[in-house]
Amino acid sequence: MQATVPTGTLVGVDAVPVEVQADVSAGLPLFGIVGLADAAVMEARDRVRAALRSSGYDFPNARVIVNLAPAPLRKHGTGFDLPIALAVLCATGQLPTETFSNVSAVGELGLDGSVRSVPGMLAHAVAANGRGMDLLGPAAAADVVGAVPELRYRPVDSIGAVRAGLPGRRSHTSDAPAADVQADVDLADIAGHETAKRCLEIAAAGGHNLLLVGPPGSGKTMLARAMCGLLPPLTPNERLEAALVQSVAGRDPRASLAGVRPFRAPHHSCSIAGLVGGGTPPLPGEISLAHTGVLFLDEFPEFGPATLQSLRQPLEEGAVTLVRACGVVRYPSRVTLVAAMNPCRCGYQGDPARSCSCSSPMIAQYKARIGGPLYDRMDLSIRVDRIDPSLLIDEIASPSSTEAARARVLAAREFGRSRPPVGVRASLTRSARHLLEAGARGASLSGRAVTRLLGVARTIADMSASARVEEEHVGEALGYRAWEYQ
Ligand SMILES: [Zn+2]
Incomplete structure (x- = not known):
């Protein structure tokens, strides 16, 4: 007997439709999976067999072939466990075959039959909804997929639970938690630096990139951290976009769904794949994890030259395009880039208190590591000097606050639209x-x-x-x- 269960595999932030077809026939016992599956999918055989047995189902003592269609599409991940198990149950008459005519399924199985979340649950939810299908998946993901309006989700704890039929539909949704500002650094907490704060505001109002140049300990990191709080609230669509990236990367998307803009600060030893995405299977890089938020690159010239240049295309286009043997993968990458660097290798060029030990050619060489084309993309570049200790000691209240600056940013954006x-x-x-x-x-x-x-x-x-x-x-x-x- 044959049976088919719809599911999907991740390509970028999309779950592309895949059909799991199971064929059970008489013959020597065998459990084979065909259709360009990666190692994790092949391991599904052991999990499915154990999960079905421990949940009180029969695993057929027969020839079981599972085909993942379309065959040329590369399939990866453990989310195929559940649809493979369900297809086998349908093909052996343990579940009615018509059950999955309009239900897509995704989830990893434990050996005890439990159903677990996989990376990209949100992408599967968007895809199922787009195809007008219900989605059957782990109960643990119910609150996350609830962010997809009108999705009919059928949450299940274990594969044993579907014996009596599919779990009921749960149409969402409670609204995402109230959004809004949770900047971890408030401008009011930063003494001095009024010019830099003005630049942060301009960058936030116009969506510009910012380069902070100054000696060690001058407060560049604090200023960068304050940036997220100045940006306007995310639209529902932006929240979903940002959450999708987090979800396919296997990260918790709930903060993004609640409207928190991401702040990512990768170390300068970060690889190209780590920064812009890549690997097998492909995963989004830091610039995509920072989508809708702030990407902070400290010690900017210390990043590898090739790594820095790999930023150019994603910064320009707002998306990363990875060309793979199996096709083209795209991740969104609309970020505000805040970069920081020392003015020279020793860090003290132009410092009033300490003298710089670098020669002019050394300084020129240090600056040149960024490269003209990337430098051109830094819309604002300013010096950030160490502030007068008296400002710190006297705790002179800063005239700026994140709340006031954000109001000015919103007003400027509104004026720009009108x-x-x-x-x-x-x-x-x-x-x-x-x-x-x-x-x-x-x-x-x-x-x-x-x-x-x-x-x-x-x-x-x-x-x-x-x-x-x-x-x-x-x-x-x-x-x-x-x-x-x-
Ligand atoms: Zn120096």
Whole structure:
């Protein structure tokens, strides 16, 4: 007898439909799986056999062939356990074959028959819902998949529980927990650094990337951590996008579903695959885990040169594209990049208190490690110096707070949406244009750098509710590229 159970396999953040077909026939006892399955799927044979027996089902003493269709698609992961077991039960008459005409199944089996969550439960939920199907899966994932509106989920603790028929549908949903700000560092807690805080605000208002340059211990990491709190609340769609990445990476997606923007700070020894994604089977990298949030790269020039250059395409396109023998995998990667570096190898170039031991060629070489094209993508770059100890000792209250800054960010974004959609070049005043030309020529800015600079000037104008981009806005934007040319 034959039976079919629908399921899916992960490709990027999507669960691509797969049919599990089981054929049970007389012959020497055999349990084979065909259809481009990886090692974890092949191991399903042992788990399925043990799980069925310990749950009181019969495992057929016959020839059992499981085919995963379509055959050319590479299948990976342990989520095939449950659909394989169900297909065998249907093919041996222990469950009615028509049960799975409109139900997709996914889950890992324990030897005792328990059903467990697998990476990408959320992707399976989105896929099943998109195909108009119910989803049968582990009870433990019920709250996570509940984030998919209108999904009909059938939660099950163990495979023994389906003997009496499928568990009831659970249509969601309780709304995701209240979102909002949980910045772990508030701007009010950071003494001094008013220029850097202004830059954080501009970066948050315009979605710009930021480079902080300063000696060790000047507070660059604190400033980067404060960034998440300045960004506007995530839309429901953005929450789902971010949660899908966490889910397929095998991480808990609940914080993303609740609207918490991710903050990722990989070490500079991070590999290319670790930063932008890769591996077999492919997994999202840090830049995708930071999707909708902040990617913080401390000791920026210490990252491998190839690793740094691998950031260019994902930063430009907002998505990582990995070309694999089995096809193309895409992960979203829309991040605010905050990078930090010392001004030179010893860290003290330009420091008023300590002297730098680096020669000028050494400093130039150190800066050059980032590379012009990547540097151009850092819209704002500023020096962050160690602050006067008296500011720390006297605990002078900072005039800025995350709450107030975030309100200004939201207002600037709102102004940007409401003003006439004129190109930034057309909204330059005559004097702003002159200043831009002079500045770009004086600093030999590349075409890309000029475009980026215009974007920053536009954001600064939006922050002062000005439809035109004035000379002062361009002047301030130019000031945030100054470090490059010292
Ligand atoms: Zn130095």
